[in-house]
Amino acid sequence: MPVLPRAILFDLDDTLIRAYAQPEEAWRRLLHIFSAHLDAHDAAAIERVRLAIMEEARAFWSEAAAAAKWRLDIPGARRLSVRRGLARLGRPDDALADRIADAFTEMRRKEYRLYPDAHATVDALRAAGVKLALVTNGASTMQREKIERFELGHRFDHIQIEGEFGQGKPEPAVYRHALESLGVAAGDAWMVGDNYEWEVVAPQKLGLCGIWYDPFGAGVPAQASAQPARIIKRLAELVE
Ligand SMILES: [Mg+2]
Structure with missing residues (x-):
């Protein structure tokens, strides 16, 4: 076992479980299902819709105050992004936008997956005497559902969810x-x-030491104002 700290705070989404990573492929798949409703009859047309939705989502999430509010209602945020995306394409249709957004939310929910080394890594750390906290942004119901579904609750000494605590990362109080x-x-x-x-x-x-989990090898952002203490591509590296 390598040198370990007294405590580790773990993120949940896209760290212990795969949840929202790589949305491009997911949107392509989902929009393909709605291609007839969208009058998008080839890959290029679907791609235009995807780009419009994802650009609206990016704009939406880049405002810190709005993002903090909408993190507690991801399905609602998705509806708004799709509504704006369709409007941007000159064909506003809020009812269709909501159906598409809700279908995306459900597709993603079904496809959440525990990273294969998550349980073993967390359990090995706990067995080594490291105190463990799960610190996650998002609404209580949605995050609790994931924690239960992936049998994470009993593995942590402390679980802190934005929707329950009242503040989310990156607030220092968290x-x-x-x-x-x-x-x-x-x-x-x-x-x-x-x-x-x-x-x-x-x-x-x-x-704290920031350990960046970068499973897809994205690399440190060009404009980064700090360097991580360490970068890992698999969780199990923590205990190897
Ligand atoms: Mg995350």
Whole structure:
């Protein structure tokens, strides 16, 4: 077992479970199902719709205050992105947009997958005496459903969900509360996750080590204001 900290804070979505990563392919698949309703009869037409929706979603999520609010209602946020995407293409249809958005939400939910080494890694860390917290943004119901479905609840000493705690990453209070709950100082803790801002930049400002989970090899963002203490491509690297 390598040198380990006293405590590790884990992210949930796209760290322990695969949830929202690589949305391009998922949107292509979903929009193909709606191609007749969208008058999108070839790949290029479907691609135009996908780009319009994803560009609206990007604009939408790039505003910090709006993002913090909509993180608690992802299905609602999707409806808005699709409505705006169809409007951008000059064919507004809110009823169709909502059907498409809801179908995407359901498709994604069905396709959530536990990363294959997640349970073994977390259990090995726990067996080695590391205190563990799960620190996740999002609504209580949605996140609790994932925690139950993937048998994660009993594996952590502390579970902190944005919708229950009242604040989400990257607010400093989020990390401080998790550390307090575990009874561990920032300098004795790692934060592990896939979101560069939430799991590297923000926690490192507080003195935690940010371990960036980069399973697809995206590489450190060009404009990054901080370097991660470590980059891992598989969770099991933490215990090897
Ligand atoms: Mg994540």
